[in-house]
């Protein structure tokens with residue numbers, strides 16, 4: 001579903017990712033674990049075309065995303081294929097909840113009726129109350145905003161879901177509820193999910209596979225069981241032993 005071949009990325013003279021190759025199968029729930037600055041967000045942004053690598057190849061569901069940078073039509077295709085949710089779910093502040101959730105269907109050219117249907121389907125899946133649809137993002141709690149972000153990321157019926165620390169800004173109880181829901185959504189919809197976290201317990205709990213990154217390089221890419229019980233490097237074993 002997703003493949004990266006010898007991908008390199010630097011910012012200025014700082015190399016973030018030296019040479020990364022990776023294949024993610026359809027239906028995989030891949031958690032990406034690593035400390036701050038290890039390149040997790042950069043990896044997701046390269047997969048959804050927000051950041052272009054210096055060199056290497058990235059294929060997403062048959063579309064070449066890089067390099068060179070994708071064409072305008074490939075980018076549109078990519079927006080439909082890939083849903084993206086980030087920490088604190090950065091919603092458009094000037095759009096209502098319904099407009100936020102309906103954004104991708106709208107830019108994809110869906111009719112008013114189709115947009116409404118997509119929004120209702122998404123809020124149902126994300127466990128949101130209909131009463132919230134007319135509110136503005138500033139009128140939501142952190143947990144509600146997070147759910148709206150999730151609803152928005154799935155409203156366009158993507159095949160791939162990229163989530164960048166999506167539950168970083170919510171309390172522990174909401175976080176657990178959202179974790180369970182996202183696993184269910186990904187399973188039900190048959191999605192391929194890449195989920196970035198710096199929380200080892202979360203990575204091991206949610207992932208069907210876990211990718212451990214350090215300084216932009218792969219330390220281990222394996223099942224949660226293998227990562228937990230047979231850490232490939234000292235770094236992986238330290239992460240597993242020091243989880244909270």
Ligand SMILES: Nc1ncnc2c1ncn2[C@@H]1O[C@H](COP(=O)(O)OP(=O)(O)OP(=O)(O)O)[C@@H](O)[C@H]1O
Pocket residue numbers: 011016034035036037038039040041042043198
């Ligand atoms: N646009 C940019 N310009 C320059 N440097 C950047 C840019 N974006 C990211 N970086 C740097 O690249 C490195 C990797 O950043 P990235 O956000 O991918 O890490 P991360 O693993 O997601 O970190 P965190 O867990 O803190 O979000 C960091 O050193 C960061 O400062």
